[in-house]
Amino acid sequence: MTAQLTPDTASGVAQTFDLTHPATGAHVGTFPVHTADDVAAAVGRAREAQSWWGGLSFAERKRRMIRWTAYLAKRSDEICELGNQETGKPKGDVLFELMASLEDIKWAATNAERVLKQRKVNPGAAMINFEARLEYLPLGVAGVIAPWNFPLYTPFCGMAYALAAGNAAVVKPSEFSSATGVYAVESFAAANPDAPAGLVGWGTGFGETGAALCRSGVDKLAFTGSVPTGRRVMAACAETLTPVLLELGGKDATIVAEDADLDAAAGAIVWGGYWHAGQACVGIERVYVVESDRAEFLRRVKERASNVTVGLDELSDYGPMTMPGQIDVVRRHVSDALDRGATALVGGLDSIKPPYIHPIVLVDVPEDSPAVREETFGPVVVINTVPDVDEGVRRANATDFGLASSVFSASRGPQIAARLRAGGTTINSVMTFVGIPSLPFGGAGDSGFGRFHGDDGLREFSRPKATTRKKFGMGKEMQEFPRTKQQYQIVRRVLRLKFARPRR
Ligand code: NAD
DSSP states (O other): OOOOSSOBOOTTOSSEEEEEOTTTOOEEEEEEOOOHHHHHHHHHHHHHHHHHHHHSOHHHHHHHHHHHHHHHHHTHHHHHHHHHHHHOOOHHHHHHHHHHHHHHHHHHHHHHHHHHSOEEEOOOGGGTTEEEEEEEEEOSEEEEEOOSSSTTHHHHHHHHHHHHTTOEEEEEOOTTSHHHHHHHHHHHHHHOTTSOTTSEEEOOSSHHHHHHHHTTTOSEEEEESOHHHHHHHHHHHHTTTOOEEEEOOOOEEEEEOTTOOHHHHHHHHHHHHHGGGGOOTTOEEEEEEEGGGHHHHHHHHHHHHHTOOBSSSTTOSBOOOSSHHHHHHHHHHHHHHHHTTOEEEEOOGGGEETTEEOOEEEESOOTTSHHHHSOOOSSEEEEEEESSHHHHHHHHHSSSOOSEEEEEOSSOHHHHHHTSOSSEEEESSSSGGGGOTTSOBOOSGGGEEOOBSHHHHHHHTEEEEEEEEEOSOOSSOTTSSSOOHHHHHHHHHHHIIIIISOOO
């Protein structure tokens, strides 16, 4: 099947679901609800195809992955249209997402050989007569479960790093973004007709289809989504000891220090808080500003946030909430914060006009309230004032999450960044590390573990293989019985020489 703009992939399937535009209700596509048997069949096809893909050289795999990027780049208008219809996000945002996805595919394809190829390593003095080699081999089939908020970027990331490392993949896109998810998967075969069918497969549906993928015997499960689902995924994968990579939620904080450029900070925080209606795992949800900056910083944030445009116009800053249920979460967080004495600097409960939520800035929110502790995943920024940066760092770290963070300071950015417990930190801007494929991306604590991107992202989808080869004999072998007293004396002497008087 070739990639198409409005996939209707569900003919002849027992159960289906419809995808609609979150604001207009327009029909986007109809998809099958795949059963455990369907998922098992997709994994079986992928496993068969992997023996071909895994047998190619790094250069041959790279050629096909670069062909894939060219195929997608030529269809960027079509993809932006589809992403916009499905999630309501502006086409410009889909274009950025596509750009980041292509960067990742290209980076993974280009760097796989350098990171994973076989190399000699030092065998050490005790094994001097052996040659030691290390290589990273494909795992087999990777299962990729994706959320709806970055419907292109998350499945592409999983596929890119899995494929570059020589694996096949089966993708389960979100039930809210299956049109772009299926398009993303099918684009690989469309760009590479010589690849065996099913090398990259897909299964659509709800949680049960995802759970079936966890239990299908895939060799790794890369999950991106919420913390509660992440826990379920890990429990299901534990049944078959399937290793997991978990990219989960966040409650990202920004520190605004005394010497921050307040205009730059306000601009970046308003963008980082409201981009895609705040439906970004690395969106800015909390800001800790030092007392001396407070008044001026709030003035600038208010001015900028008040000018943010919301709607379906081509140049609107952001669109509707994609998932209706999230609107209730936002309402609960805002209402609770206001009840507990917080102030609405911009917007308030009136800003919630489903399917849209206009920008909300809450000030002086109690630290133990849901708006500070839980992921809001909507266009709400909490700004609390701290006496100094130390207190800002303490509060930023006082969360179960640890996905990303940022700091604004002219002179102390790197020192403050080093103290923030997060997978990635941006100094004097926000979220920029996400767009640099050579940097690993992932979280700490409840934000998950394992990494997409970078050398770590490639190794995530590989198994290290150690090989040793005897180069020459050394008389009486250590790897043979019986051992002699003389052998023990030699070992004792080497041990003392190496370890008894440690050199610095
Ligand atoms: P979600 O957890 O509701 O769903 C994610 C995916 O899991 C969907 O495809 C869903 O069908 C599937 N699923 C549901 N139940 C399952 C089960 N029992 N077993 C297996 N799969 C199951 O998340 P969402 O609402 O789609 O996405 C939003 C969340 O994702 C937010 O918390 C956000 O922070 C997070 N996210 C994290 C990153 C990251 O890189 N850390 C990136 C994007 C989104």
